Amino acid sequence: QMHPQQPPIQWGGAIMWRGTTPGVPVRSGASFVGVGSLRHRVVLYPISPPDPATGLATINWIAEITVDNAEGWTQGDWNRRVELSDFAHHFEGWDFGWLDVPSMLRGAKEVFEYPMIDRDPVPTWVDGHVALLGDAAHVMYPVGSNGASQAIVDARVLGASMLSHGVTPAALRAYDERLCADISALVLRNRGAGPFGLLGLVDERCGGVFDDIEQVIPAVEREAYMARYKAAAGFAIETLNAAPSTIAPGARIAA
Numbered sequence: 601q602m603h604p605q606q607p608p609i610q611w612g613g614a615i616m617w618r619g620t621t622p623g624v625p626v627r628s629g630a631s632f633v634g635v636g637s638l639r640h641r642v643v644l645y646p647i648s649p650p651d652p653a654t655g656l657a658t659i660n661w662i663a664e665i666t667v668d669n670a671e672g673w674t675q676g677d678w679n680r681r682v683e684l685s686d687f688a689h690h691f692e693g694w695d696f697g698w699l700d701v702p703s704m705l706r707g708a709k710e711v712f713e714y715p716m717i718d719r720d721p722v723p724t725w726v727d728g729h730v731a732l733l734g735d736a737a738h739v740m741y742p743v744g745s746n747g748a749s750q751a752i753v754d755a756r757v758l759g760a761s762m763l764s765h766g767v768t769p770a771a772l773r774a775y776d777e778r779l780c781a782d783i784s785a786l787v788l789r790n791r792g793a794g795p796f797g798l799l800g801l802v803d804e805r806c807g808g809v810f811d812d813i814e815q816v817i818p819a820v821e822r823e824a825y826m827a828r829y830k831a832a833a834g835f836a837i838e839t840l841n842a843a844p845s846t847i848a849p850g851a852r853i854a855a
């Protein structure tokens with residue numbers, strides 16, 4: 601209703617299959633792992649601490665391929681339960697010793713299929729007394745795993761604006777001015793590759809085959825790449841931790 605000219609949902613061709621499987625967490629125990637290329641990859645990370653008896657954590661995984669999107673998304677549902685046989689063949693042979701992808705996929709009790717979709721950013725999230733926030737304002741590709749956290753940031757900034765401007769349209773405008781342009785840029789940035797751009801660089805430089813990653817993409821370059829993404833998404837840890845609270849503890853809007 602606010603933006604009737606906005607084009608329909610945008611699908612770039614990526615299909616994600618998602619599930620959870622008990623497994624031993626990789627490296628730090630909280631590491632986020634991306635394996636493969638920009639158009640064909642697996643992403644995994646633990647979403648529970650390891651069980652003290654078995655050492656197994658719940659591993660959340662996303663197996664993803666990108667296909668031709670010329671005909672648009674024809675599967676109908678946006679969130680569909682699928683069989684292992686529908687997609688596991690894309691990851692045959694992905695057993696690297698430290699990570700056995702086929703057995704991880706087999707270990708899930710259920711798997712859901714999602715197209716990776718977003719919407720073109722809009723110039724404003726506010727119309728008079730109405731404001732959009734969260735996915736309604738800026739649904740984005742999940743390459744930074746940050747859809748929900750951006751929604752929380754919106755709510756904090758909106759609350760802070762109301763503390764400064766009261767519960768008024770001016771507060772909504774201040775919220776819009778503070779976030780809409782930056783987060784719209786982030787939506788478009790996520791449409792690129794987000795943090796997975798690193799996989800693209802490795803692929804481009806050596807076809808994904810290397811003995812020493814330092815020869816392909818040195819640590820300094822990797823860190824600089826990630827720092828740029830984190831700064832754009834507002835996830836730069838030191839900056840974030842050093843910043844004052846968006847809303848001071850105990851703050852209340854005057855009656």
Ligand SMILES: Cc1cc2nc3c(=O)[nH]c(=O)nc-3n(C[C@H](O)[C@H](O)[C@H](O)COP(=O)(O)OP(=O)(O)OC[C@H]3O[C@@H](n4cnc5c(N)ncnc54)[C@H](O)[C@@H]3O)c2cc1C
Pocket residue numbers: 618714733734735736742745746747748749750751
């Ligand atoms: C599979 C999957 C994995 C994800 N993983 C992550 C992740 O790891 N990290 C992360 O940060 N984000 C993740 N996200 C994104 C995250 O879930 C969303 O960005 C977030 O839920 C957006 O919050 P929201 O409150 O804006 O919208 P929603 O959570 O969609 O809430 C909107 C609510 O409004 C309700 N509603 C709709 N219409 C009406 C109506 N007419 N009347 C009343 N109620 C209505 C809906 O039922 C819903 O409950 C993931 C998303 C998916 C689908």
